[in-house]
Amino acid sequence: MKTLKFFIAIMALTISTVAFSATKTESIKVSGNCESCKARIEKAAKVSGVAKATWSEKTKVLTLVYDPAKVKSDDVQKKIAAVGHDTPKFKATSTVYNALPGCCKYR
Numbered sequence: 001m002k003t004l005k006f007f008i009a010i011m012a013l014t015i016s017t018v019a020f021s022a023t024k025t026e027s028i029k030v031s032g033n034c035e036s037c038k039a040r041i042e043k044a045a046k047v048s049g050v051a052k053a054t055w056s057e058k059t060k061v062l063t064l065v066y067d068p069a070k071v072k073s074d075d076v077q078k079k080i081a082a083v084g085h086d087t088p089k090f091k092a093t094s095t096v097y098n099a100l101p102g103c104c105k106y107r
Contacts, residue, residue: 023051026073028062030055031086031106040104044083045076 030041038055041062045053049070055062064076074089081090084100097107 022067022069023065024068026064026066028064028073028077029060029088030062030080032057032060032104033106034103036101037085037104037106040083041080041085044079044085047071047076047079050076 032038032041032055034057038057041055042053045055045062045064050064050066052065053062053076062080064073066073066076077087077090080087081092082096084092084096084104086092086106097105
């Protein structure tokens with residue numbers, strides 16, 4: 001029984017250490033205006049390797065929690081720009097930006 005408890009304790013410690021060390025949190029400025037923008041930005045940001053993506057309409061900041069071994073911040077920013085929202089590194093094309101609903105135009 002002692003061995004089983006010890007084994008479970010070691011496994012729990014190992015799993016929690018791996019879980020906490022595998023993620024990175026980053027704040028990225030993303031242009032947008034409204035709830036529609038929020039939904040579009042968060043959907044575009046949720047690619048494989050992203051654990052959480054939350055955009056604030058008030059601050060215009062996307063809080064991104066991701067595994068840098070699986071995805072790069074630049075890859076996520078490219079996806080966001082591809083749906084019409086500018087980031088510090090990547091700008092939406094005029095064609096994609098012009099297709100946004102009027103309430104979402106920020107330029």
